[in-house]
Amino acid sequence: MEENKQAQENEKDVVEEVEDVEQEIVEETDREDDQSTSGSKVEALQKEKDEVYQRLLRVQAEYDNFRKRTQKEKEAERKYRSQSLITELLPVVDNFERALQTDVNGDGAKQFVDGIKMVYRQLSDALEKEGVEVIPTKGEAFDPHLHQAVMQVEDDQYDSNVVVEELQKGYKLKDRVIRPAMVKVNQ
Structure with a gap:
């Protein structure tokens, strides 16, 4: 000014x-x-x-x-006004996903998991409305701008330089990478 x-x-x-x-x-x-x-x-x-x-x-x-x-x-x-908030929320999303992967027994536990799923869906929808996207990984060609290779493996099922497994999800805010996906890459 x-x-x-x-x-x-x-x-x-x-x-x-x-x-x-x-x-x-x-x-x-x-x-x-x-x-x-x-x-x-x-x-x-x-x-x-x-x-x-x-x-x-x-x-x-x-x-x-x-x-x-x-x-x-x-x-x-x-x-990109919401980038710092989204960066802080990504570990929360990761923990929700881990919690949803656990096996539960009993009706009370299943109801609890259903509640967790609803909260997770609401959080995912809110992030999506802000422009957050999950970076595609498995079966995709390795892109150093989107993926962070933490391991290399030899697998005959995949071509060379293709992502074999996702170890941690990556996210983009509109066109900016907030967190690259951690992946295993075929040699």
């Missing part, structure tokens, strides 16, 4: 300078007509006017660049 005011003040100063130089040129031209002085002063004033005009153009360009840059920064901030 302060840079914006500074750019506007610089622009005003340059405009005023251009106007002053133009006035000097007019006055000098009038004097020259009256006094028949040499054209070197007029040329010098015209050159100075051109320099001030070029400075004005540069200040305007700088101001436009500043405005565009701040607009892009604001858009990125809006797009």
Whole structure:
């Protein structure tokens, strides 16, 4: 905001300078007509006017660049505003998934697990609405931007450089990787 005011003040100063130089040129031209002085002063004033005009153009360009840059920064901030919260919630999602993998016996325990499943679904839906996606892994070609290879195995069922197993889910927020998927990769 302060840079914006500074750019506007610089622009005003340059405009005023251009106007002053133009006035000097007019006055000098009038004097020259009256006094028949040499054209070197007029040329010098015209050159100075051109320099001030070029400075004005540069200040305007700088101001436009500043405005565009701040607009892009604001858009990125809006797009990824929930990233820190999502990063904090991913371990919670992991723990829910682990809890849902346990075997239960008895009606009371099954009802408890059903309640956990509902909470997990609500949390997953909320993350999905914010733009969180699970990174696909098993059977996919290894991508170092999306996957983190923690092991290499030799398996004839898979082609070379293909993900064999997912050890930990990876997540993206819109187009940004929040956490890469930990995977086993075929050699």
